[in-house]
Amino acid sequence: MSQRRVAITGLGLVSPYGGDLADFFARLCAGESAVRYLLTDDQPRPLSIPFVSCPAFDADAALGKPLASMMDRFAQLGMAAAFAAWDDCGLPRQPAGESRDDWGVSWGTALGGTLAYEKGYRELWQKGRERLSPLSVLLGMNNAANAHVSIQLGLGGVSMSHTVACASSAIAIGEAFRRVRSGEATIMVTGGSDVPQAYGVARAWEALRVMAPGDAETSPAACRPFSADRRGLVLGEGGAALVLEDWEHAVARGARIHGEMLGYGTSCDHSHLVRPEAAGQIRALRLTLADAGLAADDIDYINAHGTATAEGDPVEVAALKAVFGERAAGLPVSATKSMHGHLLGAAGAIEAIATVLALREQAIPPTAHLARPDPACAGVDHVTAGRRQPLRAALSNSFAFGGSNAVLAFAAAR
Amino acid sequence: MDSIGLIREFLNDRLGVEPEKVTPQASLADLGVDSLMMLELMFEFEDRFAIKLASDLKTPQTVGEMVSLMDGLIADQKS
Numbered sequence: 001m002s003q004r005r006v007a008i009t010g011l012g013l014v015s016p017y018g019g020d021l022a023d024f025f026a027r028l029c030a031g032e033s034a035v036r037y038l039l040t041d042d043q044p045r046p047l048s049i050p051f052v053s054c055p056a057f058d059a060d061a062a063l064g065k066p067l068a069s070m071m072d073r074f075a076q077l078g079m080a081a082a083f084a085a086w087d088d089c090g091l092p093r094q095p096a097g098e099s100r101d102d103w104g105v106s107w108g109t110a111l112g113g114t115l116a117y118e119k120g121y122r123e124l125w126q127k128g129r130e131r132l133s134p135l136s137v138l139l140g141m142n143n144a145a146n147a148h149v150s151i152q153l154g155l156g157g158v159s160m161s162h163t164v165a166c167a168s169s170a171i172a173i174g175e176a177f178r179r180v181r182s183g184e185a186t187i188m189v190t191g192g193s194d195v196p197q198a199y200g201v202a203r204a205w206e207a208l209r210v211m212a213p214g215d216a217e218t219s220p221a222a223c224r225p226f227s228a229d230r231r232g233l234v235l236g237e238g239g240a241a242l243v244l245e246d247w248e249h250a251v252a253r254g255a256r257i258h259g260e261m262l263g264y265g266t267s268c269d270h271s272h273l274v275r276p277e278a279a280g281q282i283r284a285l286r287l288t289l290a291d292a293g294l295a296a297d298d299i300d301y302i303n304a305h306g307t308a309t310a311e312g313d314p315v316e317v318a319a320l321k322a323v324f325g326e327r328a329a330g331l332p333v334s335a336t337k338s339m340h341g342h343l344l345g346a347a348g349a350i351e352a353i354a355t356v357l358a359l360r361e362q363a364i365p366p367t368a369h370l371a372r373p374d375p376a377c378a379g380v381d382h383v384t385a386g387r388r389q390p391l392r393a394a395l396s397n398s399f400a401f402g403g404s405n406a407v408l409a410f411a412a413a414r
Numbered sequence: 415m416d417s418i419g420l421i422r423e424f425l426n427d428r429l430g431v432e433p434e435k436v437t438p439q440a441s442l443a444d445l446g447v448d449s450l451m452m453l454e455l456m457f458e459f460e461d462r463f464a465i466k467l468a469s470d471l472k473t474p475q476t477v478g479e480m481v482s483l484m485d486g487l488i489a490d491q492k493s
Contacts, residue, residue, distance in 0.1 A: 065430040066446055131461075134453040 010243025012084025052236025077239030108169025108192030112142030170348025236341030263292025306335025
């Protein structure tokens, strides 16, 4: 079967800024942080961390009460993002005429329904109840988001979720891309959603000593990738979705094409659970370029994994320098996690959207709060303020705990 | 609260059903109660009235059937 071109025809997200897609990208380009101080009322000790929430998200309004009540928040955020991407692609939510039997969903989530189970434990252990609601299983299952998306949009093909820590949705998008490119699926809805504010999860991340500290005043600038004074990552909740479509199908129905997906590569460091290794990242970058049929010279922007941990950022820059050689010094790189935070299983998806919009708008969002780059992260063109310039193709990096690396390649529509 | 009051509150809270639509003649399925929502509704009754529903309970079809079923179980529990 001949390979299909893969068009991106739908983009959607639940924005931490509360606005639409255009608003989200405008704020990123302006360097505006969505990070805020989060103080919970949890027992025995409240969470007191910089965090990215979606406070304007009203699940009942976005999904309708009956549907929202059947979902945990990770699935609500995912479904809302998928609806937004679907509406953006211009197809009706209910199938009309054309069969959707080979259309599918490939979702990413690191934590799945953890919040639902945590609620169950609270009921049992804190409130002394002996039983849980029969819906708990369906709220908590990790494939809840993709299952709801398939049901709501009448998609009869594959419906699956990928759990690969911080690379979950990058791998989900990559696997979706392969299915459209091979002709197996005409359309794939892909993306990810996560809710890391689960008490046990956030406490566990704190214990790893990789979370940036912050209070009400300092939280917005708490996440400073590549900066000499970086203190770690900032977790965030969210959902982000893309519609990948057979190019000819998209053209035939007159769809708006935001950009093209060209390639995907994935590898494993196979060395350490948390310490990243340049060699594994280099292999993923090279696999992606080869898969996309691109040379290093064709890449005009890198949306970095850039979590702002002490160990991670220099390794990523080292990998980029190894792959891009002399060109690296002039290669624009930015880490948008400085503004939208680290969405774990949704990180790859929200960054894929940022990358596609950068190509569409020919504008690079910056790494915020990067006044003093760490010399250990030198050697690439750190974008520290929004910049307009011609962009042909770009890569989005996602590197996960466990050593899994995933890189996605996109190009401006042409 | 009585049985129909609980059903009204539950359906309004979960499905956004207006309380005046919850009449004894109304079909539960028509009000949006599918098999999962029925399990939740039964769970709510067990919880609120401290009753235990048999696992082979015949599923009520209308609001009225549900009310008489629950009223019977609540009366048994009190006696």
